[in-house]
Amino acid sequence: MSYSEILSFVQFIHYFTIIIFLTFNITNVLSIYEVGVDYHAFGTNFTETAFLTQYHISNVRSIVLVQLQGIADRGANFVTLDIWFGSEPGKITDEHWLATFPMSAQETTNLNQYAADVASIQSKIDDHRLHLNIALFWLGIADYKIGNLTEGFGSDYLNASxxxxxxxxxxxxxxxxxxxxxxxxxxxxxxxxxxxxxxMIGAKPNQDWFISTHYPRFLNQITVAGFTPAIYFLVDAREEYILDKDYIDPQYPALNGHRCMYWVYRSLNFLKIHQLPFPKRIDFSCYIDRNTSTYANLTYHILNDADAALSVLDAPKSYGIAETYYFIDDTQRKEFGQAFALEALSNPRLSHIRFWTTPDAGGKGIHIAYPFAIEDFLPPLKKISIN
Structure with a gap:
């Protein structure tokens, strides 16, 4: 065998090895990167079509079942049910989006039925099944941001106990x-x-009391039941903040040059001071508002800032997007969704994304409802497999 033939053979082995490595890496990422929907209403009118409190109504359930099937068929791995608590027990109201505080027997039954329905859904494209997450919100009489320990909390000023x-x-x-x-x-x-x-510890009144008082029991009860307990955070994702390399934080040097992590760092630091465990994955809302940069560049900077700043607290370098935009413009939405998908392909630190729907998912006053172009958020190879 001549020298040129040997060189060609060596080059072939080198490139073949690279291809095998990339194929393995991409396959591995596709298996852990999950895309889902914040799905809590069957229409754009959030106050009327939020479905949990109405799920015992057969027509509501029928609509949701059809939509769940469509969500699975377009490639979603999961749905997250957002529940807003805040209505007085026994109160008759047409505010269907607001659940009772505490949760009523009917709402508990409805959640059980909805969960069973999600479990029954199987994609007609590739036979995968959905899983479910649940996020809790506190408004009205459950709004801890109203009041204080002396006056009580929520719109009815319930005493702390x-x-x-x-x-x-x-x-x-x-x-x-x-x-x-x-x-x-x-x-x-x-x-x-x-x-x-x-x-956002320090930005929302009484949130430090709410977390320190209620998170420990929540952690224990949810874990014992076999689920993963968590809270999620907020990135200040304005372009001028994301790219502000000259930022100097007045309190925490770890945030210097990493301004978009301002509230995430402070909130995690609060957990650490109070000896509360960090979530296994650091999830945060990430509504990127850009001017001239690309979504891909801004996404890359956000996750690099998370790596740099949060590692000082020994937080895991594992991230999920808990809420983000769903733009109505097809081109903008695809560019936006692919920025996250391609980031996940290049670095497995990002393993989870779900986009918001209604209200305001496309920007203030732009409400989004089914059907959803979930494929715009999927990695390219995964999209091929489901189409």
């Missing part, structure tokens, strides 16, 4: 509703339950 008792009862009702729902392989349908969304 009563407020906490209702949080605990609501948590227990959720566990009761979902604990017996399993996938076809025997695993629990629900993976993650979030106690609180967009945690």
């Amino acid at each position: 009563e407020f906490t008792a209702r949080i605990e009862k609501t948590t227990d009702c959720i566990i009761t509703a979902i604990s017996n729902i399993r996938c076809s392989d025997g695993t629990l349908l629900v993976q993650t339950v979030y106690l609180e969304a967009e945690v």
Whole structure:
């Protein structure tokens, strides 16, 4: 064999090895990167079509079942049910988006039925099944941001012990509703339950009290039941903040040059000070508002900032996008969704994304409802496999 033939053979082996490595890496990423929907309403009018409180109505359930099937068929791995608590027990209201605080028997039954329905869905394209996450929100009489320890909390100013008792009862009702729902392989349908969304310690009144008081029991009860307990955070994703390399934080040097992590760092630092465990994956809302940069560049910078700043706290370099835009413009939405998908292909630190729907998923006043172009958020190879 001549020298040129040997060189060609060596080059062939080198490139073949690279191809095998990339194929393995991409296949591995495709198996762990999951795309889903914040799905809590069957129409754009959020107040009328939020479905949990109405799920015992046969027509509502029928609509949701059709939409769940479509969501699975277009490639989603999961749906996240967002529940807003805040209505007074026994109150008759047409505010269907607002659940009772504490959770009522009917709402508990509805959640059980909805979870069973999600478990029954199987994609007609590739036979995969959905899993379910649940995120809890607190408004109205459950709005801890109203009041204080002296006056009470929420719009009805419940005393602290009563407020906490209702949080605990609501948590227990959720566990009761979902604990017996399993996938076809025997695993629990629900993976993650979030106690609180967009945690921003220092920005939201009483949030430090809410987390330090209620998160420990929530962690224990949700874990014992077999689910993953979590909270999620908020990235300040304005382009001028993401690219502000000269930023100097007045309190934490770890944030210098990493301004978009301002609230995430402070919130995780609060957990660390209070000896509360970090979530296994750091999830955060990420509504990127760009001017001239690309979404891919901004996404890359956000995750690099997370790596650099949060590692000082020993946080895991594992991330999920808990909420983000769903733009109505097809071109913009695809560019946006692919920025996350391609980032996940290049670095497995990003393993989870779900986009918001209604209200305001496309920007203020732009409400989104089924059907969803889930494929715009899927990695390219995965899209080929489901089409």
